Amino acid sequence: TFIHNVVNGHSSATDCILSPISVTHTHTHTHTHTQRERNVITVTPWLAPVVWEETFDKTLIDAIYKMQNITVATTVFALGKYVQFLKDFLESAERHYLQGYRVHYYIFTDQPEAIPMVTLGANRNLTTLKIPGSSRWQEITLRRMEKLEKLIDTQMINEVDYIFSLDVDTKFYGHWGAETLGDIVAVIHPGYYSTPRDEFPYERRPESQAYIPQGMGDYYYGGAVIGGLVEEVHKLAKTCRMQLDVDKANSIEAAWQEESHLNKYFLYNKPSKILSPEYLWQDFKSKTDDIKIIRFSQVIKNYAEVRPNP
Numbered sequence: 487t488f489i490h491n492v493v494n495g496h497s498s499a500t501d502c503i504l505s506p507i508s509v510t511h512t513h514t515h516t517h518t519h520t521q522r523e524r525n526v527i528t529v530t531p532w533l534a535p536v537v538w539e540e541t542f543d544k545t546l547i548d549a550i551y552k553m554q555n556i557t558v559a560t561t562v563f564a565l566g567k568y569v570q571f572l573k574d575f576l577e578s579a580e581r582h583y584l585q586g587y588r589v590h591y592y593i594f595t596d597q598p599e600a601i602p603m604v605t606l607g608a609n610r611n612l613t614t615l616k617i618p619g620s621s622r623w624q625e626i627t628l629r630r631m632e633k634l635e636k637l638i639d640t641q642m643i644n645e646v647d648y649i650f651s652l653d654v655d656t657k658f659y660g661h662w663g664a665e666t667l668g669d670i671v672a673v674i675h676p677g678y679y680s681t682p683r684d685e686f687p688y689e690r691r692p693e694s695q696a697y698i699p700q701g702m703g704d705y706y707y708g709g710a711v712i713g714g715l716v717e718e719v720h721k722l723a724k725t726c727r728m729q730l731d732v733d734k735a736n737s738i739e740a741a742w743q744e745e746s747h748l749n750k751y752f753l754y755n756k757p758s759k760i761l762s763p764e765y766l767w768q769d770f771k772s773k774t775d776d777i778k779i780i781r782f783s784q785v786i787k788n789y790a791e792v793r794p795n796p
């Protein structure tokens with residue numbers, strides 16, 4: 487990946503098409519050599535910004551989006567034992583997520599009674615949508631695209647402007663603001679941001695609709711964060727749902743279920759904005775030098791304990 491090349495301070499002929507723009511800053515801590523360079527890519531070869539701390543002006547961005555009086559729908563799935571993650575997710579979102587904006591949470595769950603009482607701020611709402619549970623976790627993640635598509639069809643087009651679909655086994659730790667908004671937004675998966683392209687866990691079997699051949703692909707995007715304008719996210723969800731249906735009819739399940747289909751979608755429909763791994767970290771990973779702030783992170787979970795099947 488481009489990030490990989492620049493992080494390691496070298497580039498390979500096949501991967502590095504453009505030189506990166508590096509973010510340099512001076513810091514004043516007493517213990518260091520005054521300047522440190524963070525070599526991360528801040529714009530993709532198709533000219534989409536990659537959002538990192540110090541690449542945006544929060545005040546200016548708020549001035550733009552506050553004027554538009556936007557509503558951001560936020561969908562999360564909490565089925566089976568995953569309802570236990572809702573409390574931390576919602577409480578931390580109320581501290582850090584799109585503060586000052588109109589946010590409407592939509593929670594898909596099989597146990598509406600288990601949704602915790604969390605006090606929401608002004609202009610923030612929560613709707614519970616009851617759906618059946620499942621005895622296979624793969625089934626649950628596969629169904630997210632279909633549910634997202636239907637939800638947008640039935641109640642969103644005229645009600646909300648932007649939408650984020652987020653994993654629930656997560657927590658916010660830092661500012662997540664309007665700098666994340668864009669036509670169609672992807673996040674770089676924290677587990678693969680320094681992995682060479684050919685080692686990305688894309689679906690490699692041509693029989694699957696999610697197939698990506700070796701040598702292709704830009705980044706490995708995480709399925710835990712999808713965002714954008716409602717109509718763009720609808721197009722994404724519908725396309726992935728149809729591809730998932732074809733795979734199902736052919737009895738093939740992509741390596742990482744919907745995440746594989748998402749990566750295929752973004753290969754041919756480039757994201758207009760990319761969120762750096764600051765916007766999707768993993769609690770078990772220690773912070774690297776490139777990460778100035780962890781804003782949102784996947785909590786540590788005991789898979790055997792929380793998932794309905796191995």
Ligand code: UDP
Nearest residue numbers: 563564565566568623626653654655793794
């Ligand atoms: N999920 C759920 N119940 C389950 C399994 C998954 O509600 O039994 C939902 C939940 O929103 C979760 C998302 O599907 O955040 C993705 O699954 P998971 O977090 O297990 O995948 P991972 O992030 O570990 O790849």
Ligand code: MN
Nearest residue numbers: 653655710784
């Ligand atoms: Mn998760």
